[in-house]
Amino acid sequence: MEDLTKQQLVLVALLVSFVTSIATGIVTVSLMEQAPEPITQTINRVVERTIERVVQTPSGNQQASVVRETVVVNADDQIIKAVDQNRRSLVTVVLPSDSEDQSLSEKISGFIVSDNGKVIAQLNTETLVNEVISEEPQFEGIFYGNKQFSLKVEGYDSATGFALFSVRVPEGENVTFTPIKSGDATSLKLGQAVIALGGIDIVVVQNGIVNSLPYETATIKEESETGEMVEREVKTLSIVETGIQTRVSAGTLLINLSGEVVGIKTAGVLQVGSYRPFNLVKEAQAKIEAKITENERNTVVE
Known part of the structure; x- marks a missing residue:
């Protein structure tokens, strides 16, 4: 080392620093892959969004200017907001x-x-x-x-x-009800963050990601424009598989970070982490309400 010039010493220092940084990165990735899921989920994911706002100038003769702002969104804040929206x-x-x-x-x-x-x-x-x-x-x-x-x-x-x-509701009592905001389960993506919200007597919250979105294919017959019956394949989302490995009660809701309900734990789904698409509930509600309307119409006719 004593025989090296100053330029050579600088180059050696840069080489050692470069090798050390690579080794640190490899060790960090290896430890993250071996860490249990709850530990890795505690790391806050930060998302940057660019928002454009049109600002009107005081003088009406001048053209409006566009202001771009970068907003930092923390995943924990999104989870807390989604839970608060739906727990009511x-x-x-x-x-x-x-x-x-x-x-x-x-x-x-x-x-x-x-x-x-x-x-x-x-x-x-x-x-x-x-x-x-x-x-x-x-x-x-x-x-x-x-x-x-x-x-x-x-x-x-x-x-x-x-x-x-x-x-x-008893007469004279003023109560405000907060309905859920239903979403479309078919819009889910693999790796998307979701929240399980439910429980009886006490609210239980679990978070994870979408692991799998299996679809079922069925063949249906329908009439074409020419009047002929033709067969067509229809794909339907059958289940939403998540990384939530805690057993939850039937009726537990699956929510995305926007606060929309996209899935539900039903009595017939026994696998831990599996939820039925919430479209199932919306279809059942539509059928029930249609039947109620029909019964009311028949009662009026009688």
Whole structure:
């Protein structure tokens, strides 16, 4: 080293620094790959978005200018906001019971779907199917803030088990209901961050990413423009596989970071981390409401 010139010493120092940085990068990547999923998820993901704003100048004769701003969005902030938007929509539905002690009654998870407090929940108890629709409320709903109101089943979809409830608010009491914001599960992308939000009596939150989006292919027959029957293949999203490895109760919602509900844990899905597309709920709600409208129309005619 004593025989090296100053220029050679500088070059050696640069070489050592370069090799050290490469070695540090390799070690860091190796440790991250070996780290458990919960540890890697605690690292905040930061996204930069460029927002354009049109600013009108004080003088109307001059042309408006465009101002570009860079906004830093933290993933933790997005998760907190999405949870806060939807936790007010969760409802614990208490099933009818002979016991006066409500803690002994069976409970299921539901959620608000309209401004007037309509609730959807999956009734997986077969003995209730023929008894749920009656003139008087038979269920109790525990809403956000521990507010409790009677629920009446307005309709039931036997194919999925989802029931639509109306809420009975006491006269003179002013209550504001916050419905969920439903999203399209087919818009999900592999690797996209999602949140599981649900629980009975206590809110449980888990976060993960979309691991798999398997589609089912079915062949349907439809009439063409010429009047002939032709076959066409239709692909339908069957399940949303996530990296959420904690068991959750049926009725738990799957939410994207925009606060939209894109999936739901149903009683028929036993795999941990698997959720049905929320389109299933929207279709069941549409069928129930169509049947209610038809029944009301028939009642008026009679």
